[in-house]
Amino acid sequence: MSNTFLGMPTLPVFGHGNLNATEPFPKAARRELANTQLRANLGHATHTIRDKRLKVVAELPDWEELRNAGSAIKNATMANLPALLEQFEANFTARGGIIHWARDAQEANEIVTDLIRATGETEVVKVKSMATQEIGLNEYLEEQGIAAFETDLAELIVQLDHDKPSHILVPAIHKNRSQIREIFLREMADVDPALTDDPARLAEAARKHLRKKFLSAKVAVSGANFGLADTGTLTVVESEGNGRMCLTLPETLITVMGIEKLLPSWTDLEVFMQLLPRSSTGERMNPYTSLWTGVTPGDGPQNVHLVMLDNGRTAALADEMGRTALNCIRCSACMNVCPVYERTGGHAYGSTYPGPIGAILSPLMTGIKSEENNSLPYASSLCGACYDACPVKINIPEILVHLRGEDVDSKRSKTKAPTQMDLMMKGAQWAFSSGSHLNLLEKGLPLGKLVAGRNKVIKKLPGLAAGWTQSRDIPAPPSQSFRQWWATEHQAPAGVEHPEGDQA
Amino acid sequence: MSARDDVMSRIKSALRDSPIAPEIPRNYSRTSTMNDEQRLEQLVDRLIDYKANVFVVAAGQAPVKLAELLAGSSSIVVPHGLPDSWLSGLPSIGGNDAGTVAVQVDSPERRLTVEELDAVDAVVTAAAVAVAETGTIMLDGSPSQGRRIISLVPDRHICLLQARDIVGLLPEAIARLDATAPQTWISGPSATSDIELERVEGVHGPRTLDVLILT
Numbered sequence: 001m002s003n004t005f006l007g008m009p010t011l012p013v014f015g016h017g018n019l020n021a022t023e024p025f026p027k028a029a030r031r032e033l034a035n036t037q038l039r040a041n042l043g044h045a046t047h048t049i050r051d052k053r054l055k056v057v058a059e060l061p062d063w064e065e066l067r068n069a070g071s072a073i074k075n076a077t078m079a080n081l082p083a084l085l086e087q088f089e090a091n092f093t094a095r096g097g098i099i100h101w102a103r104d105a106q107e108a109n110e111i112v113t114d115l116i117r118a119t120g121e122t123e124v125v126k127v128k129s130m131a132t133q134e135i136g137l138n139e140y141l142e143e144q145g146i147a148a149f150e151t152d153l154a155e156l157i158v159q160l161d162h163d164k165p166s167h168i169l170v171p172a173i174h175k176n177r178s179q180i181r182e183i184f185l186r187e188m189a190d191v192d193p194a195l196t197d198d199p200a201r202l203a204e205a206a207r208k209h210l211r212k213k214f215l216s217a218k219v220a221v222s223g224a225n226f227g228l229a230d231t232g233t234l235t236v237v238e239s240e241g242n243g244r245m246c247l248t249l250p251e252t253l254i255t256v257m258g259i260e261k262l263l264p265s266w267t268d269l270e271v272f273m274q275l276l277p278r279s280s281t282g283e284r285m286n287p288y289t290s291l292w293t294g295v296t297p298g299d300g301p302q303n304v305h306l307v308m309l310d311n312g313r314t315a316a317l318a319d320e321m322g323r324t325a326l327n328c329i330r331c332s333a334c335m336n337v338c339p340v341y342e343r344t345g346g347h348a349y350g351s352t353y354p355g356p357i358g359a360i361l362s363p364l365m366t367g368i369k370s371e372e373n374n375s376l377p378y379a380s381s382l383c384g385a386c387y388d389a390c391p392v393k394i395n396i397p398e399i400l401v402h403l404r405g406e407d408v409d410s411k412r413s414k415t416k417a418p419t420q421m422d423l424m425m426k427g428a429q430w431a432f433s434s435g436s437h438l439n440l441l442e443k444g445l446p447l448g449k450l451v452a453g454r455n456k457v458i459k460k461l462p463g464l465a466a467g468w469t470q471s472r473d474i475p476a477p478p479s480q481s482f483r484q485w486w487a488t489e490h491q492a493p494a495g496v497e498h499p500e501g502d503q504a
Numbered sequence: 505m506s507a508r509d510d511v512m513s514r515i516k517s518a519l520r521d522s523p524i525a526p527e528i529p530r531n532y533s534r535t536s537t538m539n540d541e542q543r544l545e546q547l548v549d550r551l552i553d554y555k556a557n558v559f560v561v562a563a564g565q566a567p568v569k570l571a572e573l574l575a576g577s578s579s580i581v582v583p584h585g586l587p588d589s590w591l592s593g594l595p596s597i598g599g600n601d602a603g604t605v606a607v608q609v610d611s612p613e614r615r616l617t618v619e620e621l622d623a624v625d626a627v628v629t630a631a632a633v634a635v636a637e638t639g640t641i642m643l644d645g646s647p648s649q650g651r652r653i654i655s656l657v658p659d660r661h662i663c664l665l666q667a668r669d670i671v672g673l674l675p676e677a678i679a680r681l682d683a684t685a686p687q688t689w690i691s692g693p694s695a696t697s698d699i700e701l702e703r704v705e706g707v708h709g710p711r712t713l714d715v716l717i718l719t
């Protein structure tokens with residue numbers, strides 16, 4: 001009952017910040033695909049992590065039960081979000097924490113800046129956080145004369161190289177060890193010139209580089225993996241100890257968290273702390289997890305703030321078909337198994353959230369009418385690997401198809417007469433809405449072989465589809481479709497990649 | 505309207521369709537079927553996999569083993585609630601002769617500074633509970649474990665764990681802990697997988713983790 005809304009409905013208010021691609025996916029993808037080093041690095045990394053994930057997931061006989069619980073807990077969270085937020089707020093505040101609310105990126109950036117200014121500091125240390133990247137906090141702080149130092153190794157690599165993250169878990173996944181060595185030699189003032197590209201030596205260089213910063217930092221900015229409503233507890237999951245440094249040493253801690261990160265209870269953490277590490281790094285448990293509830297007198301920061309961020313999350317929540325995208329725990333398993341991500345890398349998606357989850361979350365948060373993001377729902381072959389890998393069972397392919405439909409509808413309302421794109425996409429919506437429809441269409445594939453020349457490459461597609469062939473040659477379709485090939489070739493261990501419950 | 509009220513009203517409006525919160529199916533494993541010996545064995549296996557150093561000794565042997573591990577160290581920090589008996593094997597506690605170990609105690613009355621903590625060779629703490637399945641040791645800030653900072657800044661962490669505090673599965677540990685205590689869950693020494701997804705130990709947290717399990 002508490003969820004029944006009686007007042008005037010507010011229109012969906014979309015998010016801003018680093019959620020928008022700066023160019024359409026097909027264009028960005030074309031450039032990234034040409035980078036063979038990138039593709040080699042990505043291929044190596046995604047395959048390594050896929051194997052690790054499968055191994056540790058297979059170890060747990062109750063993996064499917066954990067996924068079902070995880071999915072239900074998140075659905076329950078969204079259904080009860082107003083009450084849970086109030087409960088969290090009351091508990092966190094009762095123990096000395098201070099909560100701020102931000103409607104959008106700009107407001108969140110202003111709040112954080114004011115909080116830092118109030119301390120008199122001009123430097124902050126940061127723990128890797130998707131939310132602060134989404135709102136463009138570092139850039140904003142720089143404009144305000146505040147230096148933000150990323151302390152996560154991969155974020156540090158990216159920041160030193162003046163580059164952008166390309167993966168939500170391993171932001172420097174597109175760099176290999178020798179590239180990282182070059183960046184360190186070039187950008188770290190105090191680095192040992194004899195530095196080798198041994199990962200252990202590189203990690204040691206990062207330790208030395210950041211140690212003084214940690215020990216003298218007065219203000220830290222973090223994200224949070226989970227907020228527990230029934231206790232008011234925040235959680236950060238990490239590996240290196242940079243998180244612990246930031247969460248423990250400074251006097252002031254400012255955390256930025258999306259409103260969807262809540263879990264109803266402390267007990268729910270037992271589900272998510274089994275799902276998350278195994279799905280993300282392929283480890284039984286990540287090296288460090290920190291939990292704090294407001295202020296602990298004498299232990300850790302005594303000045304504890306939390307910024308609760310909307311920035312388009314409520315717009316995603318308003319989409320009944322799409323709202324489960326908010327259940328995402330940012331494990332990155334979906335991008336590690338995605339055949340499109342593996343080839344294009346994260347930069348092609350433009351937004352802070354790349355890969356399959358980004359292809360749905362970014363347009364849901366910015367609105368599908370956002371010009372640059374409306375190509376994202378097409379950045380998928382709908383193979384379904386992301387759904388099978390997702391620890392909270394987000395049906396990404398279904399939401400992609402839903403958003404493609406929305407995109408078509410939004411364009412039609414602008415142009416009146418159905419465009420060729422409309423027809424194609426309506427067709428695609430029909431095709432992808434059911435496996436049997438798709439199978440029917442795939443039977444038509446061998447035709448493409450006739451159109452292609454001897455070199456098995458289709459140089460030009462007719463009509464609007466020519467947009468795709470402008471940016472790349474399309475290899476002639478194989479005599480067998482991907483889905484047919486997948487069905488015959490991809491026999492994952494039963495109960496792991498194709499859990500029975502998912503086939504319904 | 506305040507930002508809070510605005511966001512709340514947006515949420516309520518987004519949930520106009522009044523979605524039903526589903527029942528949570530908790531039919532995943534919540535209690536382990538392993539016996540004491542199997543739990544110990546699994547925890548040791550996991551910790552070694554994380555490149556922690558693990559020693560299993562009878563509780564009465566703790567002082568001797570600890571002294572052995574600290575041979576060559578000149579200073580350590582301990583939380584004020586650490587059982588004194590564990591340190592009884594150290595040569596001339598607090599003395600200044602060569603070969604002795606200076607023990608600094610962090611307490612609410614005398615909180616050590618970051619610089620003091622950065623200068624010691626090791627920290628010795630107890631633990632609240634450990635999970636065999638995941639190889640995780642949990643500290644909850646109680647007097648035998650101390651403030652979070654003391655187990656973070658020194659480069660070596662020696663953690664003494666009572667075998668009776670080993671549980672099989674994560675849900676069993678959650679049931680024992682108080683959510684609102686400042687917690688640190690530790691699964692091996694500090695590590696990173698950020699370079700080509702290869703796990704290397706030793707970044708910002710203690711680079712050496714010694715776990716002394718007392719049976």
Ligand code: SF4
Nearest residue numbers: 328329331332334390
């Ligand atoms: S959508 Fe699922 S698999 Fe992808 S990052 Fe989110 S939780 Fe992980």
